[in-house]
Amino acid sequence: MYSIPYLDLPPLGHAAGTVQLPGSKSISNRLLLLAGLSEGTTTLVDLLDSDDTRVMLAALRTLGCAIVQDGRLTRITGFAGRPQVASAELFLGNAGTAMRPLTAALAVLATQQGGAAYTLGGVKRMHERPIGDLVDALRGLGCTVDCLGTEGYPPLRVAGGTLDLAAPVKVRGDVSSQFLTALLLALPLAATDRAVTIEVVGELISKPYIEITLNLLARFGIAVERQGWERFVIPAGSRYVTPGEVHVEGDASSASYFIALGAIAGVDAPVRIEGVGAASIQGDIRFKEAAEAMGAVVHAEPNALEIRRGAWPLKAIDLDCNHIPDAAMTLAVMALYADGPSTLRNIASWRVKETDRIAAMACELRKLGATVEEGEDFLRVEPLARFQPASIHTYDDHRMAMCLSLAAFNRLNPAGDGEHAVPVRILDPKCVAKTFPDYFEALFSVVEARAADIPVITIDGPTASGKGTLSASVAAQLGWHTLDSGSLYRVTALAARRAGVSADDEQGLAATARAMQLRFEGVRVLLAGEDVSDELRDEAVGMMASRISAWPAVRAALYDLQCGFRQLPGLVADGRDMGTVIFPDAGLKIFLTATAAARAERRLNQLIAKGISASLDDLRADLEARDERDRTRATAPLRPAEDALRLDNSQLGIEASVQQVVAWWNARQPFDAR
Ligand SMILES: Nc1ncnc2c1ncn2[C@@H]1O[C@H](COP(=O)(O)OP(=O)(O)O)[C@@H](O)[C@H]1O
Numbered sequence: 167m168y169s170i171p172y173l174d175l176p177p178l179g180h181a182a183g184t185v186q187l188p189g190s191k192s193i194s195n196r197l198l199l200l201a202g203l204s205e206g207t208t209t210l211v212d213l214l215d216s217d218d219t220r221v222m223l224a225a226l227r228t229l230g231c232a233i234v235q236d237g238r239l240t241r242i243t244g245f246a247g248r249p250q251v252a253s254a255e256l257f258l259g260n261a262g263t264a265m266r267p268l269t270a271a272l273a274v275l276a277t278q279q280g281g282a283a284y285t286l287g288g289v290k291r292m293h294e295r296p297i298g299d300l301v302d303a304l305r306g307l308g309c310t311v312d313c314l315g316t317e318g319y320p321p322l323r324v325a326g327g328t329l330d331l332a333a334p335v336k337v338r339g340d341v342s343s344q345f346l347t348a349l350l351l352a353l354p355l356a357a358t359d360r361a362v363t364i365e366v367v368g369e370l371i372s373k374p375y376i377e378i379t380l381n382l383l384a385r386f387g388i389a390v391e392r393q394g395w396e397r398f399v400i401p402a403g404s405r406y407v408t409p410g411e412v413h414v415e416g417d418a419s420s421a422s423y424f425i426a427l428g429a430i431a432g433v434d435a436p437v438r439i440e441g442v443g444a445a446s447i448q449g450d451i452r453f454k455e456a457a458e459a460m461g462a463v464v465h466a467e468p469n470a471l472e473i474r475r476g477a478w479p480l481k482a483i484d485l486d487c488n489h490i491p492d493a494a495m496t497l498a499v500m501a502l503y504a505d506g507p508s509t510l511r512n513i514a515s516w517r518v519k520e521t522d523r524i525a526a527m528a529c530e531l532r533k534l535g536a537t538v539e540e541g542e543d544f545l546r547v548e549p550l551a552r553f554q555p556a557s558i559h560t561y562d563d564h565r566m567a568m569c570l571s572l573a574a575f576n577r578l579n580p581a582g583d584g585e586h587a588v589p590v591r592i593l594d595p596k597c598v599a600k601t602f603p604d605y606f607e608a609l610f611s612v613v614e615a616r617a618a619d620i621p622v623i624t625i626d627g628p629t630a631s632g633k634g635t636l637s638a639s640v641a642a643q644l645g646w647h648t649l650d651s652g653s654l655y656r657v658t659a660l661a662a663r664r665a666g667v668s669a670d671d672e673q674g675l676a677a678t679a680r681a682m683q684l685r686f687e688g689v690r691v692l693l694a695g696e697d698v699s700d701e702l703r704d705e706a707v708g709m710m711a712s713r714i715s716a717w718p719a720v721r722a723a724l725y726d727l728q729c730g731f732r733q734l735p736g737l738v739a740d741g742r743d744m745g746t747v748i749f750p751d752a753g754l755k756i757f758l759t760a761t762a763a764a765r766a767e768r769r770l771n772q773l774i775a776k777g778i779s780a781s782l783d784d785l786r787a788d789l790e791a792r793d794e795r796d797r798t799r800a801t802a803p804l805r806p807a808e809d810a811l812r813l814d815n816s817q818l819g820i821e822a823s824v825q826q827v828v829a830w831w832n833a834r835q836p837f838d839a840r
């Protein structure tokens with residue numbers, strides 16, 4: 167996950183490959199509650215691990231469920247309708263799928279257990295999301311529910327009351343179907359002696375989510391009788407019975423981004439999505455039809471989808487999106503690549519989601535340059551001929567971040583010239599943690615970009631000037647990869663020593679370099695499967711690296727390997743010739759220096775920290791010799807690139823150096839401060 171303030175997406179090109187979807191949020195949280203209310207142990211396979219499931223798990227633990235997580239399995243031993251605690255304060259973040267059903271279940275349970283009282287709250291946005299229709303329904307049933315802040319909104323307290331089940335329970339269905347889901351999940355608790363009838367007032371929206379609820383209830387032994395979409399009867403004698411093991415489907419709403427990706431960029435080969443397919447019980451799987459209407463070519467298997475680009479530009483659509491409220495957001499961004507204006511209708515529920523999604527989507531699409539018309543319950547988006555670089559605000563809304571990432575395919579823009587392309591900055595990318603923590607990693611694993619579009623910052627300079635330290639911190643701040651090119655010369659030196667190749671044998675060294683079997687795991691370097699990271703730092707290895715790096719054939723042998731580190735979303739490369747030879751087109755080049763005295767002292771401190779003693783004078787003589795050799799060699803000598811910015815950090819701390827480099831980088835980016 168990218169836990170950084172912003173993530174810049176370079177212009178992206180073709181897509182191909184396979185993504186494994188994380189589990190569905192809707193199914194995960196419903197299953198968790200059902201398992202919690204049941205007797206016995208339920209094993210959930212591939213439960214989604216995200217912010218929203220974490221708050222649900224924490225709430226169930228507080229209420230007395232035993233929960234064991236073991237790889238892909240989550241085992242929940244339910245409290246069988248009797249929470250182990252009579253009072254609790256539950257924090258539910260911004261998870262509507264936890265807040266609504268837990269409110270209903272605990273309100274009903276509190277009427278059955280004298281003295282029980284539970285408080286349910288969340289983050290600020292959760293307290294702005296209406297729950298009044300559910301509160302009214304629960305009060306109509308005889309539950310005592312108090313709104314602790316604004317009437318009709320969380321936080322809430324449920325305590326006591328007397329259930330009156332004679333008349334049907336009425337609930338509005340036209341704002342959110344989650345209120346009906348909440349009652350359907352909770353009222354089997356009350357239907358022990360008599361049937362309970364729920365009546366929907368107003369036109370029920372998001373019916374597919376109710377189907378998920380009914381399907382999962384059936385798996386837990388509750389056979390709800392559905393009469394149209396107006397009446398639901400929970401039979402007398404209902405009791406939650408665990409089905410034992412349940413497999414959690416991949417999230418169909420999350421699939422929408424990769425379906426769109428295939429439709430936009432699956433040119434030569436398909437994008438394959440595993441974890442969800444034609445057999446899905448989730449309503450958002452019907453996003454597939456909307457994508458097909460826009461031109462996608464979809465091949466569906468029971469548990470997988472393969473998508474290719476069909477029509478290009480995409481075909482504009484005018485669609486009632488009531489059946490796919492969440493996935494429909496993806497259409498708004500696809501519309502930028504269409505052959506005419508697209509209209510998404512019947513999406514009023516967007517206004518009460520994680521943020522006001524109609525307003526947010528309109529605002530961010532306009533930043534890209536799009537013409538957007540926004541109504542109370544619709545959005546109309548015109549195709550975009552020339553994208554502007556934009557810094558996308560994500561409103562703590564995972565779907566905003568994931569949808570808008572699709573704007574990075576603007577180089578493929580059918581109305582464009584194939585040359586003009588801009589990056590897209592996603593602010594607060596970690597908001598995807600709500601449902602898809604590794605979304606951007608999954609995206610980068612299936613897309614390509616032109617090497618020239620992948621940004622590089624080079625940091626060259628003499629030994630112990632702090633290149634590695636600065637490089638790692640700048641990369642961490644930007645979410646980029648690193649290349650410690652010195653380690654490649656070091657590992658070549660080590661491999662040569664082990665193979666008995668002399669430091670004077672240029673061709674032998676080059677052959678050694680080409681034959682090395684290297685693997686990089688984070689900062690660890692593995693040579694033929696053996697972790698040699700620590701050995702590489704030996705002074706003797708460093709000295710031999712310095713000697714062999716003067717050979718042109720050795721440098722040539724390592725060239726392609728170094729270029730291969732230029733991967734999405736960006737690279738910080740440190741060494742001696744990163745800006746001059748390997749990445750001459752880098753967007754920012756730094757030449758990092760510090761006085762020989764400061765550098766010798768840093769090396770000494772590094773060695774002392776490792777428990778190795780050394781003399782300051784020897785170290786200084788040694789590093790000056792190495793600098794001299796690096797500066798005066800014929801091939802790729804150590805010198806600043808002509809366009810490098812010099813940074814002398816003799817007197818500048820690490821953090822200040824990092825902030826300086828990031829500031830220089832940002833000053834060169836096209837994003838404005840909007
Ligand atoms: N700006 C700085 N001020 C003080 N010490 C620093 C600074 N930058 C790096 N160092 C320290 O100097 C030592 C050498 O840094 P390193 O990144 O290994 O250098 P290089 O990669 O250039 O050989 C490390 O112990 C590091 O913590």
Ligand SMILES: Nc1ccn([C@@H]2O[C@H](COP(=O)(O)OP(=O)(O)O)[C@@H](O)[C@H]2O)c(=O)n1
Binds near residue numbers: 631652655
């Ligand atoms: N791009 C690079 C990186 C390192 N090198 C050489 O490889 C040796 C080891 O690199 P390093 O960056 O790990 O060394 P230190 O800066 O830590 O001494 C250096 O002394 C350089 O001579 C190079 O020639 N070109």
